[in-house]
Amino acid sequence: RSSQFKNEKILTARNSNIYNKIPALKFMISKGYNAIRMGKNETKKIIFNDPNIIDYAISNDRSDFLDIYLISKCEFMISSNSGINELPVLFRKPRLIVDYYDIPALEFHPLKLMIIPKKFKNLNTGNLINFEEAFKKRLNYIHINSKVNELGYDIIDNNELEIAKASENFFTLLNDGLDLNELLYNQKNYWQNIEKYFGFKNKNKTIICPDFYSNNLDLFE
Numbered sequence: 744r745s746s747q748f749k750n751e752k753i754l755t756a757r758n759s760n761i762y763n764k765i766p767a768l769k770f771m772i773s774k775g776y777n778a779i780r781m782g783k784n785e786t787k788k789i790i791f792n793d794p795n796i797i798d799y800a801i802s803n804d805r806s807d808f809l810d811i812y813l814i815s816k817c818e819f820m821i822s823s824n825s826g827i828n829e830l831p832v833l834f835r836k837p838r839l840i841v842d843y844y845d846i847p848a849l850e851f852h853p854l855k856l857m858i859i860p861k862k863f864k865n866l867n868t869g870n871l872i873n874f875e876e877a878f879k880k881r882l883n884y885i886h887i888n889s890k891v892n893e894l895g896y897d898i899i900d901n902n903e904l905e906i907a908k909a910s911e912n913f914f915t916l917l918n919d920g921l922d923l924n925e926l927l928y929n930q931k932n933y934w935q936n937i938e939k940y941f942g943f944k945n946k947n948k949t950i951i952c953p954d955f956y957s958n959n960l961d962l963f964e
Contacts, residue, residue, distance in 0.1 A: 759823030
């Protein structure tokens with residue numbers, strides 16, 4: 744999702760940078776996949792040429808019906824925090840959602856799901872804050888970046904390396920190479936805070952990307 748989707752003039756927390764996902768696409772292509780970039784009202788081309796990447800979002804053939812058809816035939820989706828990532832649920836497709844922000848909606852994400860959330864930075868100190876502080880401040884309920892800035896915080900997107908490592912972890916998950924119960928146990932503090940501040944349990948067994956979690960333990964503990 745980008746600002747072009749609804750011709751937005753403001754920065755919103757749900758948007759995500761497609762170019763941060765190029766290394767992840769390269770990894771999946773190396774595993775034999777073809778990638779189709781979804782999107783609507785996009786005008787910027789992907790600045791990376793590869794016959795295995797189809798920039799469908801800027802194609803004249805793009806349509807809402809074809810969106811649904813293509814997703815019904817995909818093996819999985821790597822997406823940002825956008826409405827289109829709900830379509831794979833209809834077809835029982837696994838998802839990796841990067842730049843995840845809408846924490847209150849996690850309750851409604853079923854199936855095999857891995858996420859990496861956006862971070863928050865204290866503008867006064869320049870330091871990242873832990874997720875529990877963000878939950879206490881209810882920052883995840885505010886979707887306009889400038890409104891978060893007014894409270895003294897900034898929203899930090901996932902970078903190329905984080906997304907690339909998440910794609911590797913997700914590929915391992917798809918091939919049953921991760922122990923979900925062990926990961927959920929290791930990540931229990933985060934999910935307990937979700938229940939504490941948002942009022943729901945992680946009944947769908949959503950997991951944080953293991954590498955992202957281990958590399959940011961101070962934000963989760």
